[in-house]
Amino acid sequence: MITSIERNNCAECEHRMTCVGAAAGNRDASQRIRIARHATLYEAGDAVSDHIFNIRSGSFKVLRAASQQPAHIIGFALAPDFLGLDALDRERHANTVIALEDSEVCSVNWNRHAFEGRRRPVMRASLHALLSREIRREQRAALMLRNTQAEQRMADLLLSLSQRRVEYGHVAEQFRLPMSRCDIASYLGVTAECVSRLLLLFRQRALFELRRRDIKLLDLSALQRMAIGSPPEAAMVAS
Amino acid sequence: MTALELAQCQLGSQVQLARGEHLFQMGAAADGELYFVRSGHLKIYQPCGDGVQRIIDFSRPGDWLGVDTIGEQYRHASAQALTDCQLDVVQYRHLAELMDEEPYSCDLFSAMLSREIDRQQLAAAILRSAGACQRIVMFLLQRAGPAPQAPMLEAHSPLPMSRQDISDYLGLTPATVSRTLSSLKRNGWISLGQRGFVVQSRPALERLAAGAPLAIAPHAA
Numbered sequence: 001m002i003t004s005i006e007r008n009n010c011a012e013c014e015h016r017m018t019c020v021g022a023a024a025g026n027r028d029a030s031q032r033i034r035i036a037r038h039a040t041l042y043e044a045g046d047a048v049s050d051h052i053f054n055i056r057s058g059s060f061k062v063l064r065a066a067s068q069q070p071a072h073i074i075g076f077a078l079a080p081d082f083l084g085l086d087a088l089d090r091e092r093h094a095n096t097v098i099a100l101e102d103s104e105v106c107s108v109n110w111n112r113h114a115f116e117g118r119r120r121p122v123m124r125a126s127l128h129a130l131l132s133r134e135i136r137r138e139q140r141a142a143l144m145l146r147n148t149q150a151e152q153r154m155a156d157l158l159l160s161l162s163q164r165r166v167e168y169g170h171v172a173e174q175f176r177l178p179m180s181r182c183d184i185a186s187y188l189g190v191t192a193e194c195v196s197r198l199l200l201l202f203r204q205r206a207l208f209e210l211r212r213r214d215i216k217l218l219d220l221s222a223l224q225r226m227a228i229g230s231p232p233e234a235a236m237v238a239s
Numbered sequence: 240m241t242a243l244e245l246a247q248c249q250l251g252s253q254v255q256l257a258r259g260e261h262l263f264q265m266g267a268a269a270d271g272e273l274y275f276v277r278s279g280h281l282k283i284y285q286p287c288g289d290g291v292q293r294i295i296d297f298s299r300p301g302d303w304l305g306v307d308t309i310g311e312q313y314r315h316a317s318a319q320a321l322t323d324c325q326l327d328v329v330q331y332r333h334l335a336e337l338m339d340e341e342p343y344s345c346d347l348f349s350a351m352l353s354r355e356i357d358r359q360q361l362a363a364a365i366l367r368s369a370g371a372c373q374r375i376v377m378f379l380l381q382r383a384g385p386a387p388q389a390p391m392l393e394a395h396s397p398l399p400m401s402r403q404d405i406s407d408y409l410g411l412t413p414a415t416v417s418r419t420l421s422s423l424k425r426n427g428w429i430s431l432g433q434r435g436f437v438v439q440s441r442p443a444l445e446r447l448a449a450g451a452p453l454a455i456a457p458h459a460a
Binding site: 064065066067068069072074075085086087088089090094095110124125127128129131132133134135136138139141142143145146147148189228 | 285287307309315339348355356360363377407409
């Protein structure tokens with residue numbers, strides 16, 4: 001599904017600082033790969049290489065199946081997130097990663113032995129901090145699902161996307177929402193109709209403005225209150 | 240990286256916790272400290288007002304704690320002992336020095352962090368798979384670990400957390416957890432002890448995990 005591989009011109013890349021010494025200052029450290037919309041970067045069962053992927057532009061959805069269950073979307077990855085951090089210790093990928101739009105990723109070697117002398121591997125401390133942050137993100141995604149109410153989950157998704165923008169040095173309120181309603185539904189564990197209803201409800205409460213794919217959060221503190229949720233008694237009844 | 244390697248390197252100092260004690264609290268300074276659980280069980284959670292807790296994870300002997308805050312200033316969650324615990328305190332800084340000498344141990348450490356991401360992803364995938372019974376059964380199977388060579392060799396798996404903790408972790412009510420556990424016991428698929436369980440019929444549990452309804456699943460003799 002990979003459509004083109006070309007030399008990486010890292011000097012021009014706005015995300016080169018996130019590649020933590022892997023690519024910056026060394027143009028041969030990685031390869032740039034173009035992935036067309038709906039194409040797969042890798043699939044569950046594919047062999048894992050020594051590479052992790054940094055999204056240079058575009059966005060992806062990550063799918064995972066719990067034993068013998070249908071696959072669900074377990075996450076969204078937006079530039080400049082990394083992909084493949086969960087597979088350093090695996091022989092085969094457990095997740096399937098699909099492009100939500102035409103995207104570009106850089107394939108970065110993380111193994112310090114593979115290209116000794118010739119290419120710089122991802123630096124140790126940065127790699128560990130990166131992995132550590134990814135653990136926190138995944139913990140948060142799982143926490144979201146322990147909230148029984150769809151409203152809470154929706155608020156949490158918007159806040160976590162917003163927080164990531166902040167981590168990458170952007171404003172918290174404005175970002176793109178590249179995923180479809182069906183994708184959001186799969187991620188939140190609700191129906192697509194429910195997502196449409198939630199989006200409408202959030203707009204009526206003036207929590208955000210949505211223009212096509214561009215979202216502007218209007219009331220972060222209200223979203224935060226929603227994400228924490230209603231009193232425990234109410235939450236108890238719902239499951 | 241194993242406990243043994245650590246012990247040989249004399250990296251850690253020991254810490255003892257009594258049941259109910261906190262290892263660290265949410266918002267406390269992380270100080271670059273990691274913990275290796277030698278014995279005992281802990282829960283990692285976020286307190287969120289009104290006595291409500293959000294359980295992130297349970298850890299048991301052989302697990303690392305604090306690997307989710309490497310490079311961070313503050314703890315994003317609290318850790319409380321569910322049983323008496325014995326832990327090694329390891330400075331990430333010291334670990335890093337070791338890794339400079341031993342590149343292989345650095346790879347092992349990265350691999351361990353990566354497995355942790357994978358584990359969290361699986362937890363999320365389990366929470367998305369609809370049924371309450373499925374979640375509980377998958378949780379039990381995960382705690383029981385891989386199948387032993389013969390069914391009679393199934394080991395006792397500790398379940399040191401309260402029903403409330405389990406239900407918070409699985410996004411269910413304590414009543415549902417208790418009902419499902421006793422139903423599994425009544426069918427003879429698990430035996431329940433004071434603070435643990437033993438798998439009696441792995442095939443039955445695996446069928447349930449794959450989505451077979453609890454009511455219609457064939458009864459064990």
